[in-house]
Amino acid sequence: MTASGQTLMLRGINLGNWFEPEGYMFHFDGGPQSTHEIEELSYELIGPEKADAFWKQWRESYITEADIDLLKKSGFNSVRVPLHWKFFDSDNADGFRLLDRLIAWARKDNIYVILDLHCAPGGQTGTNIDDSWGYPWLYRSEEAQAHTAAIWRRIAAHYRNEPIVLGYDLLNEPIPHYPQLQQYNKDLEPVYRKLVAAVRSVDRNHVVILGGAQWDSNFKVFGQPFDSNVMYTLHKYWSPTDVSVIQEYLDFRDKYHVPIWLGESGENKDEWIAAFTKTLEANHVGWCFWPYKKMDATSSVVTFDRPAHWDEIITFAKMGPGTGNAEKRIAARPSPEVAQEAFDDLLKKIQFANSRVNAGYVQELGLTPVSH
Incomplete structure (x- = not known):
């Protein structure tokens, strides 16, 4: 519901790869995948000073006012913003400037903003998407939990009076489906309680959003809702598109009288996008596709061309990592000059003026493709 009491059907898109670069977005299949692995590759290729300057400019340029205007014109009414905790670790951290x-x-543009902690201290998945160290240490570390709570308390204090912020998605896709990690299912809701308490200590206004275990798919980890202003989020990729895929979540919604929301889906053919969107809307489930x-690419609202020399960067990125392979890597690497040209051109390619709309993708979402 909106502040005026009207029913709100969220039609949104994720601003992925902005605060939390992911390897597949750069075509680094078989190479670096997490944010810090990609940053380390850039340090190796163009040096730490120029790499730091590159990433700062990346965050300035990747999402701009023109991008938000395009989403408005296309018919989107919301965005989900994946965040990395490291940009919100103090009151004057640069993440707040960019988010503000x-x-x-x-x-x-009257577009709602959902803030999503994609990368939590300690890591909630142990995989590349949370930029962790290969294990979900969040569930074993009281310090990491306290740190995550402090991040959310700081974010909530900053935006507590901002009505265009719809809510706080507290942990993205916690706990993979890997059998060894499902031991932490029992710990997820207790962690959520700590994070909700931190938010509520400074902000009673915004909805808190809880995702299930196993990549936001398993709602069996939840008991009765413990907050009066809560929404539950599911993610679905590469599944059938009929109502059977979401029936258990509809049942959860009806049992506890709470809203549910599809926080991520996509990375598929236009026909699949169209069919799943229709199923969601027919069952009054708001959605936010990725990315x-x-x-x-074609499975996104906009795309841009590979920069100059990027295939050379991709080939090098797939080599065995680490200084133990230093001699082989130095022999095989692009020169610093060529690498710099590639990263400079990437900054040009991501500019709004150099992107183009995937009209079919937008149309299959039931929205209006616009050119720019």
């Missing part, structure tokens, strides 16, 4: 700017653009922008 985004929220001002969204406010102008807004992607290099050399």
Whole structure:
């Protein structure tokens, strides 16, 4: 429901790869996948000073006011913003400057913003998507849990009076389906209680959003809702598109009288996108597909071309990592000059003026493709 009491059907897109670069978005299949692995590759190729300057400019350029205007014109009414905790670790951290700017653009266009902690201290998945160290240490570390709670308390205090922020998605896709990690299913709701308590200590206004275990798919980990302003989120990729896929979540909604929301889906053919969107809307489930922008792709709202020399960067990225392979890597690497040209051109390619709309993808979402 909106503040005025009207029913709200969320039609959104994820601004992935902005605060939390992912390897597949760069076509680094078989190479670096997590944010820090990609950053380390850039340090190796163009040096730490130029790499730091590159990533700062990346965050300035990847999402701009023109991108939000495009989403508005296309018919989207919301964005989900995946966040990395490291950009919100102090009151004056740079993440707040970037988010404040985004929220001002969204406010102008009346587009709701959902803040998603994609990368939590300690890691909630142990995989590349949370930029962790290969294991979900969040569930074993009181320090990491306290740190995550402090991040959310700081974010919530900053945005507690901002109505265009719809809510806080507290942990993205916690606990993979791997058998060895399902021992932590029992710990997920207790961690959520700590995070909700941290948010509620400073913000009673915004909805808190809880995702199930096993990549936001398993709602059996939840008991009765413990907060009066809560929404539950599911993610679905590469599944059938009929109502059977979401029936258990509809049943959960009806049992506890709570809203549910599809926080991620996509990465599929246009026909699949169209069919699943129709199923969601027929059952009054708001959605937020993934992602807004992607290099050399059709399964996104906009795309951009590979930069110059990028195939050379990809080939090098797939080599065995680490300084133990230093001699082989130095022999095989692009020169610093060629690498710099590639990263400079990437910054040009991601600019709004150099992207183009995937009209079929937008149309199959039931929205209106627009050119720019």
